[in-house]
Amino acid sequence: MSAVEEPNDAEQAGLRALEAVRDCIDKREPFLLEAGAGAGKTYSLIHSLGYLIEKQGDSLARSGRQVACITYTNVAREEIESRTDGHKAVCSATIHSFCWSMISRFQPALREELPKIPKWAERLEESGEIGTRRIEYDLGYPSAKEPNRVLLGHDDVLTLAVALMARPKFRALLTDRYPVVFIDEYQDTDKGVIEAFKTHFLDTEGGPLIGLFGDHWQKIYKSGCGRVQDSRLHVVDKHANFRSVGPVVDVLNKMRPELPQFSSRPDDEGSVSVYHSNNWTGQRLNRHPWKGDLPPEEAHAYLDALTSRLTGEGWDFHSEQTKILMLTHNILANEQGYRQLADVFSRNEMFIKKEDSRIAFFADVLEPACEAYLNSRTGEMFSIMGGHRPSIRTHGDKLKWNEDMAELLRVRAEGTVGNVIDLLCKTMHPRLPEAVEHDETELARLEQPEDDWPSWAKRLKQLRAVPYEQVESVVKFINGSTPFSTKHGVKGAEFDSVLVIVGRGWGEYDFGQMLALASGPIPADKQAAFERARNLFYVCCSRPRTNLAVLFTQELSTGALTTLEDWFGPENVQSLEC
Numbered sequence: 371m372s373a374v375e376e377p378n379d380a381e382q383a384g385l386r387a388l389e390a391v392r393d394c395i396d397k398r399e400p401f402l403l404e405a406g407a408g409a410g411k412t413y414s415l416i417h418s419l420g421y422l423i424e425k426q427g428d429s430l431a432r433s434g435r436q437v438a439c440i441t442y443t444n445v446a447r448e449e450i451e452s453r454t455d456g457h458k459a460v461c462s463a464t465i466h467s468f469c470w471s472m473i474s475r476f477q478p479a480l481r482e483e484l485p486k487i488p489k490w491a492e493r494l495e496e497s498g499e500i501g502t503r504r505i506e507y508d509l510g511y512p513s514a515k516e517p518n519r520v521l522l523g524h525d526d527v528l529t530l531a532v533a534l535m536a537r538p539k540f541r542a543l544l545t546d547r548y549p550v551v552f553i554d555e556y557q558d559t560d561k562g563v564i565e566a567f568k569t570h571f572l573d574t575e576g577g578p579l580i581g582l583f584g585d586h587w588q589k590i591y592k593s594g595c596g597r598v599q600d601s602r603l604h605v606v607d608k609h610a611n612f613r614s615v616g617p618v619v620d621v622l623n624k625m626r627p628e629l630p631q632f633s634s635r636p637d638d639e640g641s642v643s644v645y646h647s648n649n650w651t652g653q654r655l656n657r658h659p660w661k662g663d664l665p666p667e668e669a670h671a672y673l674d675a676l677t678s679r680l681t682g683e684g685w686d687f688h689s690e691q692t693k694i695l696m697l698t699h700n701i702l703a704n705e706q707g708y709r710q711l712a713d714v715f716s717r718n719e720m721f722i723k724k725e726d727s728r729i730a731f732f733a734d735v736l737e738p739a740c741e742a743y744l745n746s747r748t749g750e751m752f753s754i755m756g757g758h759r760p761s762i763r764t765h766g767d768k769l770k771w772n773e774d775m776a777e778l779l780r781v782r783a784e785g786t787v788g789n790v791i792d793l794l795c796k797t798m799h800p801r802l803p804e805a806v807e808h809d810e811t812e813l814a815r816l817e818q819p820e821d822d823w824p825s826w827a828k829r830l831k832q833l834r835a836v837p838y839e840q841v842e843s844v845v846k847f848i849n850g851s852t853p854f855s856t857k858h859g860v861k862g863a864e865f866d867s868v869l870v871i872v873g874r875g876w877g878e879y880d881f882g883q884m885l886a887l888a889s890g891p892i893p894a895d896k897q898a899a900f901e902r903a904r905n906l907f908y909v910c911c912s913r914p915r916t917n918l919a920v921l922f923t924q925e926l927s928t929g930a931l932t933t934l935e936d937w938f939g940p941e942n943v944q945s946l947e948c
Contacts, residue, residue: 378632378634378636379632379636380610380611380612380631380632380633380634381610381634382632383608383609383610383631383632384409384410384413384414384608384610384612386609387403387405387414387606387607387608387609387610388414388417388418390604390606391403391414391417391418391581391606392418392421394581394604394606395418395421395422395550395579395581398579399579399604400572400579400580400581400602400603400604401580401581401582401603401604401605401606402556402581402582402598402603402604402605402606403415403581403582403583403584403606403608404584404585404586404605404606404607404608404629405583405584405585405608406585406587406608406611406622406626406629406631406912407585407587407588407611407613407622407908407909407912407913408611408612408613408614408619408622408631408864408912409585409608409609409610409611409612409631410608410610410612411583411584411585411608412446412449412554413612414583414608415439415450415552415554415583416450416453416454418552418581418583419437419439419450419454419460419552420454422437422459422550423437423454423457423459423460426459427457427459428459430458430459430549431457431458431459434547435459435546435547435548435549436458436459436460436461436547436548437459437460437461437548437549437550437551437552438461438463438468438548438550438551438552438578439460439461439462439463439552439554440463440464440465440468440551440552440553440554440559441462441463441464441465441554441555442464442465442554442555442558442559443464444464446554446555447462447463447464450462450554461548465528465559465560465563466507466510466524466527466528469527469528469530469531469563470507470527470531472531472534472540472543472544472547473527473530473531473534473540474505474507476534476540477504477505479534479537479540480505480530480534481500481502481503481505483530483533483534484500484505484520484526484530485500486533487526487529489512490512490514490526493512493514494514496514497514497515500514500520503516503517503518503519503520504518504519504520505519505520505522506519506520506521506522507521507522507526507527508521509734509735509755509803510522510523510524510527511523511731511803511804511805512526512804513804515804528560528562528563529562531563531566532562532563532565532566535566535567535569535570535571536566536570541570541571541576541577544577544578545571545576545577545578548578549578549579550578550579550581551567551571551578551579551580551581552581552582552583553567553580553581553582553583553584554583554584555583555584555588556582556583556584556595556598557584557585557586557588557589557594557595557596557597557598558584558589558590558591558593558594558595559594559595560593560594560595561593561594561595564595564598565595567580568598568600572600572602572603573602580603582598582603586598587626587629587904587905587908588905588908588909589901589905590905590906590909596901607629609629609630609631609632610631610632610634611631611632611633611634612634613864613912613915614633614635614640614912614914614915614916615633615635615636615638615639615640615915615916616633616635616636616637616638616640617640617641617642617918618633618640618642618911618912618914618915618916618918619631619632619633619636620642621642621911621918621937621938622908622911622912624936624937624938625904625907625908625911625937626908638916639916640914640915640916640917640918641683641916641917641918641919642917642918642919642938642939642942643918643919643920643938643942643943643944644919644920644921644922644934644938644942644943644944645676645919645920645921645922645944645945645946646921646922646926646931646934646943646944646945646946647664647668647672647921647922647923647924647925647945647946647948648925648926648931648945649945649947650664650668650948652664652665652668653665654925655874658877659717659874659875659876659877660874660875661874662874662882662924662925663698663873663874663875663923663924663925664873664923664924668923668948669698669871669873669923671948672921672923672946672948673871673921675946675947675948676869676919676921676946677869679946680867680869680919685867685869685917686867689866691865691866691867692865692866692867692868692869693863693865693867693868693869693913694868694869694870694871695868695869695870695871695910695913696871697870697871697872697873697876697879697881697906697907697910698871698872698873698874698875698876698923698924707839707840707843708840708841708843708844708847709840710836710837710840711833711836711840711841711843711844713832714829714832714833714836715829717877718875718876718877721844722844722847722848724848727803727805727806727809728787728791728806728833729841729844730803731802731803731806732841732845733844733845733848733849735754735755735800736790736794736800737841737842737845738754739751739754739755739800740775740778740779740782742754743775743779744779755800755801771799774797774799775799777793777797778790778793778794778797778799781793781838782838782839782842783838783839785837785838786834786835786836786837786838787833787834787835787836787837787838787841788833788834788835789838790838791806791810791834795807795810809826809830812827813827813830813831863913864913864914864915865913865914865915866914866915866916866917867914867916867917867918867919868910868911868913868914868917868918868919869919869920869921870907870910870911870918870919870920870921871921871923872907872920872921872922872923872924873922873923873924874924878899878902879899879902879903879906880899880903881903881906881907881922881924882922882924882925882926882927882930883896883899883900883903883930884899884900884903884904884907885926885927885929885930885931885933885934886927886929886930886933887900887929888900888904888933889929889932889933889936920938921946931943
């Protein structure tokens with residue numbers, strides 16, 4: 371008879387956190403589970419849902435009530451549905467779809483609240499009063515142009531949900547339908563929504579039991595609330611890391627001593643290393659936001675030198691289990707084939723984060739719809755196009771639709787961004803967002819010489835001249851379908867080996883400054899910028915299971931190098947000669 375193996379330190383820490391969450395559920399005490407990178411936050415969430423299903427699942431299902439599990443992405447929603455076997459007692463939904471499902475039935479209240487939103491006041495002033503038009507939500511492109519309905523934007527859904535939470539009747543309905551509300555990735559949830567839940571629902575006597583799951587150090591989206599502090603929340607820290615070997619976890623613990631983790635693989639071999647380019651003697655870039663970084667060709671040379679070195683040490687850069695994460699755009703545009711598109715925008719965030727309405731439409735609607743069409747997934751294509759899909763009533767309609775799609779595929783392959791937009795203006799398959807239509811109309815109306823055009827018009831003309839194939843390259847990069855990625859593409863992911871390239875080029879981030887400030891105290895006016903850069907760096911450095919290497923192409927101060935030596939160990943920080 372073999373002896374039962376005792377759980378290791380990480381497993382024991384995980385069990386303690388689960389017991390604490392179960393205790394909160396039993397006592398109906400609102401809680402916040404703070405689970406650092408690799409701690410198994412999703413496992414804790416699924417386990418908690420399973421605990422509720424076991425205790426209350428049948429009674430909830432019989433009464434038509436559910437545990438609401440609000441997620442940040444559709445991928446997370448699908449995973450939760452799969453791992454709870456689609457139990458009827460669990461409603462898994464993104465924050466937007468959850469809020470819309472609750473507010474959509476309150477049409478009179480929505481018609482009352484919508485004109486209070488400043489942008490909608492302007493739209494309705496142009497299009498006429500809202501009257502009895504039905505308020506709908508599909509792709510998230512706002513429009514007040516149609517006579518019988520009004521289309522909401524993504525942000526509008528959240529704003530209206532917050533407004534309706536102030537109404538007792540709405541709160542009573544939500545509480546009755548969802549006696550328990552779990553929020554996944556709480557740190558990335560809209561600030562207004564979190565504040566509304568805190569204000570109206572945190573006292574469990576007057577609302578549902580609230581459970582927050584996430585990690586405020588992994589907030590990487592600007593709209594997110596970040597850290598949530600409230601004396602009514604029972605905070606459960608999960609001191610475990612089930613992803614990374616001991617050397618990587620040691621680095622994370624040095625970065626974040628207030629939430630130390632136990633590695634479940636403390637004795638497994640692994641490596642951590644940092645390389646910098648401070649000894650390079652040439653002229654570095656000197657304009658914002660590139661100041662202090664290597665010129666692009668030199669950055670490429672450093673990347674090549676390091677990948678060759680790591681390959682000699684056993685890294686396999688052809689493996690899907692090795693990832694290069696880019697916290698710079700000095701190298702990416704050339705590597706990925708979208709240099710001309712990148713040159714259009716003054717800030718990389720405008721296209722990488724889809725701040726530009728055209729890029730957002732291409733990435734979220736047009737490219738996924740074309741892929742679905744090419745793979746004969748017509749239902750999925752219509753779903754992606756939402757309320758903007760055409761009506762197909764006759765065989766002639768179907769033929770016309772196929773002709774339009776064939777022409778769209780041809781123009782995507784051979785034409786420019788402007789060619790694609792012009793075609794969609796003609797076919798409306800799919801329909802362009804209102805903001806894009808407006809810009810195109812205003813551009814066509816300009817009569818003054820081009821030198822006198824406003825900056826937005828010059829940028830739009832420049833974008834229209836870009837080969838559309840570069841948009842396809844950007845979309846593939848945003849979606850993580852390349853050997854390279856940014857932090858947004860890998861949040862929640864893990865790989866055997868990770869190489870992080872850190873430089874300038876992101877207007878909102880200066881990692882050298884973050885490292886120099888890390889020893890504190892941090893000036894109040896730099897706190898927000900510090901946390902943005904720190905969180906990105908933490909997310910990237912916590913992705914590997916076994917090997918972590920970091921290359922800085924930007925020049926580092928003595929203070930920044932001192933922080934790196936403290937976090938990684940002096941023996942693991944070295945100059946890379948190229």
